[in-house]
Amino acid sequence: MTFQAPKGVPEFWPPRSATLTAVRTAFADAAERAGYGYIEVPVFEETQLFARGVGESTDVVSKEMYTFEDRGGRSLTLRPEFTAGVLRSVLEHNLHTGQLPVKLWTTGPAFRYERPQAGRYRQFQQFDLEAIGTEDPTVDAETIAIAWDGYQALGLSRVRLLLNTLGCKECRPLYRAALQDFLRALDLDEATRQRAEINPLRVLDDKRPEVRAKVDAAPLITDHLCASCKAHHDQVRELLADLSIPWEDTPRLVRGLDYYTRTTYEFDHPMLGAQSGIGGGGRYDGLSEDIGGPPLPGIGFAVGVDRIILAVEAEHGPGAAGQARCEVYGVPLGERAARAVFGLVTELRRAGVAADMAFGGKGLKGAMKGADRSGAAFAVILGERDLAAGSAQVKTLETGEQSEVPLTEIVMKLKERLGK
RNA sequence: GUGGGUGUAGCUCAGCUGGCAGAGCGCCAGGUUGUGGUCCUGGAUGUCGUGGGUUCAAGUCCCAUCACUCACCCCA
Numbered sequence: 001m002t003f004q005a006p007k008g009v010p011e012f013w014p015p016r017s018a019t020l021t022a023v024r025t026a027f028a029d030a031a032e033r034a035g036y037g038y039i040e041v042p043v044f045e046e047t048q049l050f051a052r053g054v055g056e057s058t059d060v061v062s063k064e065m066y067t068f069e070d071r072g073g074r075s076l077t078l079r080p081e082f083t084a085g086v087l088r089s090v091l092e093h094n095l096h097t098g099q100l101p102v103k104l105w106t107t108g109p110a111f112r113y114e115r116p117q118a119g120r121y122r123q124f125q126q127f128d129l130e131a132i133g134t135e136d137p138t139v140d141a142e143t144i145a146i147a148w149d150g151y152q153a154l155g156l157s158r159v160r161l162l163l164n165t166l167g168c169k170e171c172r173p174l175y176r177a178a179l180q181d182f183l184r185a186l187d188l189d190e191a192t193r194q195r196a197e198i199n200p201l202r203v204l205d206d207k208r209p210e211v212r213a214k215v216d217a218a219p220l221i222t223d224h225l226c227a228s229c230k231a232h233h234d235q236v237r238e239l240l241a242d243l244s245i246p247w248e249d250t251p252r253l254v255r256g257l258d259y260y261t262r263t264t265y266e267f268d269h270p271m272l273g274a275q276s277g278i279g280g281g282g283r284y285d286g287l288s289e290d291i292g293g294p295p296l297p298g299i300g301f302a303v304g305v306d307r308i309i310l311a312v313e314a315e316h317g318p319g320a321a322g323q324a325r326c327e328v329y330g331v332p333l334g335e336r337a338a339r340a341v342f343g344l345v346t347e348l349r350r351a352g353v354a355a356d357m358a359f360g361g362k363g364l365k366g367a368m369k370g371a372d373r374s375g376a377a378f379a380v381i382l383g384e385r386d387l388a389a390g391s392a393q394v395k396t397l398e399t400g401e402q403s404e405v406p407l408t409e410i411v412m413k414l415k416e417r418l419g420k
Numbered sequence: 421g422u423g424g425g426u427g428u429a430g431c432u433c434a435g436c437u438g439g440c441a442g443a444g445c446g447c448c449a450g451g452u453u454g455u456g457g458u459c460c461u462g463g464a465u466g467u468c469g470u471g472g473g474u475u476c477a478a479g480u481c482c483c484a485u486c487a488c489u490c491a492c493c494c495c496a
Contacts, residue, residue, distance in 0.1 A: 004469095007487070059494055063421080081496085114494065115421075116487095126496060191493090207492075256495055267496095277496060304496030333454065366448085368456040383454060397456070 008114070008122030010306060016318070020125070023308045024107055027127040027150035031105040034146050036129060039104040041085045047075040053084030053291050055258025057198045064112040078111035081257065082128035083284065083300055084291065090132055091293040100133030101298075107305070119275030119307045129281075130300035137232050140263040140283060140299050141239035147267060147279055147301050148245050154312055159278070161245065162266045164253035165233040166201070167225055169286060172261070175224035176200055186214050201254040220251040229262055236263055259284040263299065269307070271314035278311055279303030328414055329376035330357030331367040333383030340407075341382050344392075347411055352420060371397060378414060 005011055012020045028038075047067050054061050066078040079085055086104060089095075095102050107127045114120060129146060131139045144161065151159045167175055183196040183203055192211065196203050204215055225233065240247055247265075255264050264282030272278070281301025288296035328348055330341035341357050348355040356374055358367035364381075371379040381393040381402075392410055395402040405413050 004487070064494075110496080112495080117490070117494095120495075124496065128496095202494095274491065275495075280496060302496055307496060331455080363449090364454055365450095365452080365456075370456085372456040379456080381455070385454080393455085395455075400456085402455080 006122070008116035010121050010123070012309075016309075019309045019312055020305060023154060023305050023312070024127060026153040027129075027147070027303060028105065028107070030146045030149040030153065031129050034103070034142060036103040036105045036131075036146075039086060039089065039106050041082070041089050041106055042079075043109065044076045044078050045085050045088065047077040049084050049088055049291060050077050050080060053087070053259060053287060054081065058256060058258055060112060060256060064114055066111045066113055080112050081110055082106060082126060082302055083130060083257075083259070083287070083298075086128065086130050086300075087132065087284075087287055087293070087296075087298065088291060091288065091291070091296075096133050096294075096296055101131045101136075101139060102133055103131050105129040117275060118273055119304070119310055121306060125305035126302045127305055128300065128302045130298060132298040132300075133296055135232075135285065135297045137235040137263070138239060140232075140236045141243065143281060143299055143301055144236075144240065144265060145243055145245060147281070147303060150303065151267065151278075151308075154308065156269070156308075156311055156315055158270055158315060159311075160268045160270070161240075161247040162250040162253050162268055163237070163240075163247040164250050164264050165221065165225065165229060165262050166255070166260055166264050166282070167221055167229050168261050171224055171226035171229055172221075175219070175221050178219045178224060179204075182218050183215075188214070199258075202256070204252040205254055222249075222251045232262055255280060255282055259287040259290065261285045265301070267303065269311040269314070272307060272310055275307060277304070278307045326354050326356045326374040326376045327418055328353055328355040328378050328380060329371035329374045330355065331364065331371055331379050331381040332358065333364060333381070335361075337382045337384065337387060340387060341380070344380065344382075344407075344410065348414065351411055351415060353411075353415060353418060377418065380410065380414075 047065070050065065051061055056062065060080050065080055068076055070076055086106065090102055090104070105128065108125070109123050110126050111123055113122060116122060127150075129143060131143060148159075148161065166172060179200045180196060183193075183200055188196065188203075188211070192203060192206065201221075203211070204218060206212060206215065222233075237247070237249075250266075253264060253266055255266075260282040262283040262285065265280065266277055267279035268276050269278045270276065279301055280303075281299070283297065283299040285297040287298065288294060328345075330345045332338040332341040338361070345355045345357045356376070358370045362370065368379065376397060379395045379397055381395060386392050386404075389404075390408075391404045391406045393402050394405045394410070394414070
């Protein structure tokens with residue numbers, strides 16, 4: 001083995017890759033049903049877009065970006081998240097000049113230079129959804145409902161929804177100052193003191209028990225909201241209750257990216273160890289202006305496809321998503337028969353039947369083994385004898401029953417027996 | 421970035437205080453010259469993660485390095 005994949009890059013191959021496509025499909029279907037359209041955005045952007053959008057003070061920008069210079073001397077960065085790029089595209093192509101909100105989804109890899117761990121990778125897959133151009137709290141609830149339905153479609157019963165609000169540009173600064181005053185009075189280690197200065201909210205969700213204890217009496221955002229943020233938050237919660245989506249109010253929930261305002265939420269799965277966040281989202285009402293656009297509120301979420309795969313496997317065991325099922329398996333005996341079987345298999349496929357065959361001049365025994373493993377309901381056995389008779393042996397693999405069927409009728413008969 | 425654990429066949433792993441490289445599963449073939457799933461028999465596959473060191477002798481001991489993994493951190 002001379003080459004290996006770069007560090008921290010997961011790869012997926014059958015049968016496990018079926019879970020990956022199932023996860024994408026579950027969320028894409030939920031999004032499409034709600035009127036969200038697919039948008040394809042670039043994997044890399046101008047570095048400044050992320051620096052200004054995600055925020056210079058975040059760890060993501062300050063120490064985790066894959067930044068490089070291209071041959072033209074431009075500084076580019078592999079996307080560490082989707083929202084900034086999607087919003088940039090919306091503004092650049094004036095998608096926000098029509099009816100609002102603009103509702104979009106996308107999916108693909110994102111990149112962060114971090115120490116790999118279970119559920120944390122340097123290249124990771126996200127499904128992302130954004131609703132841009134309205135402050136209506138109904139849309140906040142809509143995005144949550146879509147994510148929720150995605151998890152439900154995958155049969156995940158143990159997902160928790162954690163809900164909070166971060167206030168707006170009116171009330172958040174006041175809260176931030178109050179929190180900072182509180183934190184400065186505490187005896188904290190150097191790294192945490194610095195975080196308290198740069199991003200004080202982050203100190204609230206420190207996992208270390210000794211820090212948790214000290215922060216226990218910290219002021220909470222929910223006690224510092226302005227009237228409109230409080231009303232917004234209450235409406236979102238009422239809407240979720242209407243939809244029977246259970247949530248937990250978590251006033252210490254913060255988000256790692258600077259752009260979040262008002263509604264913020266996270267989806268969490270209890271069987272994943274340290275990287276238990278399987279999705280997160282929220283409102284970003286100031287982001288458009290941060291990247292040079294007009295005032296344009298928005299809300300969206302990203303879910304971690306890799307982590308959801310782990311959650312599906314944790315709840316349902318590996319291979320639960322199953323794979324493409326073969327229905328008919330061709331077993332040729334000899335070269336002339338192999339040509340005929342290949343033609344038959346192709347004809348079956350064109351007729352909408354999932355069909356495969358034994359390759360490489362395998363013997364009958366080996367080919368039958370292949371038929372068995374394929375999961376097919378029927379094996380079609382064809383040798384010189386059958387060719388001469390103009391028919392094939394159709395074997396029902398579960399029962400072992402076998403009958404002779406004329407080649408001219410075989411596609412029709414098989415479709416019939418498969419209920420097609 | 422910090423700290424722990426692990427790297428041996430395609431997979432899961434055993435290999436004691438250094439002394440001939442192993443098992444199960446899988447794969448291939450045969451038992452059954454045209455019939456799978458069970459059973460029996462046989463077979464193939466290893467730079468023991470990589471590089472150095474100690475030793476008559478290293479999978480085993482030492483150092484370095486790479487990767488994986490768990491936690492912190494970060495976040496999806």
